[in-house]
Amino acid sequence: MAAAEGRGDMRIFDTYDELATDLAEYVAQLSESSVKERGYFTVALSGGSVIGLLGKLCEAPYNKTVDWTKWYVFWAEERAVSKNHSYSNYKLARDSFLSKVSILNNHVCSINDSKTVEDVAMQYEFTIRQLVKARVLGVSGVNDCPKFDLILLCMGSDGHIASLYPHHPALELTEDWITHVTDSSEPPPERITFTLPVINSASNVVVLATGEDKARAVHLTIDNVGQDFDASSVPARLVEPVDGKLVWFMDMAAASQVIANK
Numbered sequence: 001m002a003a004a005e006g007r008g009d010m011r012i013f014d015t016y017d018e019l020a021t022d023l024a025e026y027v028a029q030l031s032e033s034s035v036k037e038r039g040y041f042t043v044a045l046s047g048g049s050v051i052g053l054l055g056k057l058c059e060a061p062y063n064k065t066v067d068w069t070k071w072y073v074f075w076a077e078e079r080a081v082s083k084n085h086s087y088s089n090y091k092l093a094r095d096s097f098l099s100k101v102s103i104l105n106n107h108v109c110s111i112n113d114s115k116t117v118e119d120v121a122m123q124y125e126f127t128i129r130q131l132v133k134a135r136v137l138g139v140s141g142v143n144d145c146p147k148f149d150l151i152l153l154c155m156g157s158d159g160h161i162a163s164l165y166p167h168h169p170a171l172e173l174t175e176d177w178i179t180h181v182t183d184s185s186e187p188p189p190e191r192i193t194f195t196l197p198v199i200n201s202a203s204n205v206v207v208l209a210t211g212e213d214k215a216r217a218v219h220l221t222i223d224n225v226g227q228d229f230d231a232s233s234v235p236a237r238l239v240e241p242v243d244g245k246l247v248w249f250m251d252m253a254a255a256s257q258v259i260a261n262k
């Protein structure tokens, strides 16, 4: 594992299967330590390939060794569609992962899909505030943001993470925990997303980047590209946990430009 000077640790894998195996082990270890320390494991998922990769956790030994009843599951981004829509990140997670392990239904904190996207965001933030009050979610020691045990993000080829896109005004938000966007560059246009203060307050953030189309954005995020570089053009560069750990899980193709720069 290599450290990328303040930009997190990098784990680079030859094969997708090796990446999936290591990610599953990483998540299982965080689950164990969080449950031991706090009694819960609070994890936020994203769209993209990460949910499929978590399928490894449904297999032995994790299906038996992970204390699923202590998990609380959230979404760092969700498409504003009904829960049965093929675009729903909830549906994706339910079909490929959640339905196969013994996570309690009332610990699955999905969006209310019968409201406008603006109301969905407000209600989701309210739900999270209630769980902070109930001490299921920790609180950052630096600001009043929730401190998720783990936020899992996928990076897009334009460097977006969650539903925070290059140059989008949502990148500027400092007070909101959850916001909504109506102009996503990929379908569907309406989504809710964690804001950067919430992402950067987590105890652990994983960014997953796979495929050659991510190589340039990975380079612009991790390598030293000069002080004048406009970080809002590559939102992943704005992921800098204030009191937490950032780890990149990448395949060789996504890491190729970073490796070439070493």
Ligand SMILES: O=C(O)[C@H](O)[C@@H](O)[C@H](O)[C@H](O)COP(=O)(O)O
Residues within 6 Å of the ligand: 046, 047, 048, 049, 050, 077, 154, 155, 156, 157, 161, 162, 163, 186, 208, 209, 210, 211
């Ligand atoms: O809501 C979405 O559609 C996701 O945010 C999506 O943008 C994803 O993060 C990237 O496409 C990377 O996904 P992969 O890791 O699957 O390439």
